[in-house]
Amino acid sequence: MQHKVIIAGGGTGGHIFPAIAIANALKKIAPEIEILFVGARGKMEMEKVPQAGYKIEGLDIAAFNRSNMLKNLTLPFKIIKSLNQASSIIKRFQPNAVVGVGGYASFPMLWKAQRKGIPTLIQEQNSFAGKANKQLGRRANRICVAYDGMEKFFPSDKLILTGNPVRSSITQSAVTRQEALMHFGLQDGKKTVFAFGGSLGAKSISEALRNILPQFVEKDVQLIWQTGKLYHDTAKAAAVPYASHVKVFDFINLMDFAYKASDVVISRAGAMTIAEECLVKKPVIFVPYPYAAEDHQTFNAQALVSKKAGLLIKDSEVGKELGTTLFSLLQNKALIDQLEQNIEKLGNSNADMVIAKEVVKLMG
Template identity: 75%
Template structure:
């Protein structure tokens, strides 16, 4: 029997890359499986999913806009329209199961699938579940989670602890540290920091690093700095005087190279970033993005801090505290080893295959 599966959601790399990892695992389990992605029109999944070799359909849907309330006036109409579009997609494609990975498009598809009696599975990536997933969780068959204590959001009998899927390019990377350092024009064996703020960069991290560039050079510490597009030109100009120590990039595609070179990582605390850092076992200073829905990044980071697997600085304190915290950590070998060991215990390189098995179990 040929299985047909819809994977719905997106909006950010944090939703899209795990979704693609699940699709690849489903194909690996059964190459005959037909997979259709459903995303939100105008969002990055409409570009990234076809690049990964999968078909995608877009819904006319947006999320609740916290910064411009006027934009929410059309939201009820968009939701109604997207539910109608979702209905048509489901009736045409006739899936055996629907997977929701979070993001705008996952709600209408899963809501309609549940109404039609199609089995659904939710992949909740964060330690603090969003309202849409909590609502959908009541009728989902299974909910795959990456953090303990999720029964406060979902029915306990539906929870499966799987961890978050990590891209194969990271879990299966064979690059050596010397090769990775050379790729970035850095010296192998020198202490190196990797700062990354997600695909768009992180304003607080960028602004906190800017005045520290001369200190990196003085202390002979190298920095790989992924700034995102908005801050790139500013950072490039500031780093020009320290070119041997500071390498600035708008976006880094070869993340496995950046992780391999780094002794310490400075990062936002999205679920995908955390899953990757656990797999590559890197000491990390988290600066959670405070405006994420339900402030879930702070909850994500705190769950690692409580296990002595990471350090955390709040967004507001980054400018004042990042330099002190970073440069003292780099010199503290005992703490670096402790963070590396503890974060490594949380890594899960098989989450994609485990989730794929649970999806297929819904079909029988």
Template identity: 75%
Template structure:
């Protein structure tokens, strides 16, 4: 009997890539399964999901705007409208289960499905659950989590510890360090830093790195710098005199190469970034984005810092502290090895399959 599943959510790569990984794993288990994605109109998923080969429908929904309160005037209307759209999608597609991965579209779809008695599963990526997932968790059949202590947000009997799904091109990458360094035009004789701020870049990380460029070169260190679009031209100009040591990219598609080339990673603390770093086993300095909902990035990073599986610098202190923390870490072989070992123990390269099996179990 052919099964049908809706996967709802998106907004950022951090929600979309795990969702696609779950869909691919469901297809491996049951090749004829019918999967429909539901996202938010105008968001990244409307482009990325069709590229991955899946159909998607968009809801007209937006989140609460924390920076401009006036933009929230239409929010109740948008929520009402998106709930109606969700009702129509359910009536038309008739899914056996609905999976929520977080992001705006997740709430109306799961809320409606629960009202209609359709089994739902939540994939909670962060160590601090958002308000909507806490509401949805009461009626969800299963809640797949990646951090311990989640019973303070959800009913303990519904929690399944699965880890966060990571893209196949990272979990199954066969690239060698030599190949990776060559790809970026770097030397295998020098230590390499990889700085990444998520798909849109990270202003504070970029601004803290720029004045350090001459020192990096002086210390004969190499940098792979993913800046994101807004900072790309500035960074390119700043790095121009040091092009042998510093490689600036607006966006890196071959993340497995960048991770493999790196001795140390400087990163935001989104759930997807952390899941990838655990799988690739790299010493990392986290600079959490402090304006994420409920400041969940700080909570994610602290979870690793407490296990001696990462270092952390606060966003507003990165300008003052980065050089000290970064250069002393690169000189401390023992600390690098300890961080590498501890973060590696937290990785789960098969999380997508584990979650897919949980989805199959709620039909």
């Protein structure tokens, strides 16, 4: 009998990349398995999933809008419509299991699957579970998590500590530091910092960096700076006098190169970003995005800081504190070594396989 699985969710790279990693692992275990992705229409999964070689269908669903309450007036209708769409996808595709990776499309698909008696698995990436997953967790068969202490959100008998799946371009990268530095037009033998704010960039981090650009040249430290599209032109113009040491990009596809070239990383604290940083064993200065749902990025970062596996600067303080924290860390070899050793202990390179095996078990 051919098994069929729906993987639902998306909205950001942080949900899409683990979903694709799980799908690839499922295909390795059972090549004959049929996988259908379900995402939100107009979101990046509708492009990224077909690029990875999988079919995807879209639901008409959006998130609750915290900044413009008027936009929420149509939300009840979108939820009803997406639940009906989820129902008809299940009826047509007849899945043996449904996996939710978080993001808009996850809720309607899992909600409908649970009410139709189809086994469901939740992959909760953050250290602080969102409202939708907490509700779905009551009826889910398995809940795969990346952090300790998740029984405060979910029934403990359903929890499996798997870690977060990381894309294979990072886990299987063979690039050397020299090749990585050459790729960015940087010199070997100099301290190098990689700063990024996720796929969309982070304005507060970029503005803090812009203010300390002269120090990179003064202290002979190199910077790989991923800005996101919105800040790219501003950053590019600001970096012109410091071009020998500062390289500006709106988006970096070869993340394994950027990690390999760097001595210290500055980033947001999304769950997938952290999962990658654990595997590449880099000292990180976290600047959590303060408007993430339930402030989950701060909880993610604090989970590492409490284990001496990272440093944290509040978003509101980054303009004042980034320069001092960054350049004193670069001088402190003992602290760099401690952060590297502790973050490495939290890495999990086979989370995708562990989760895929759980999905197969659910299908019997």
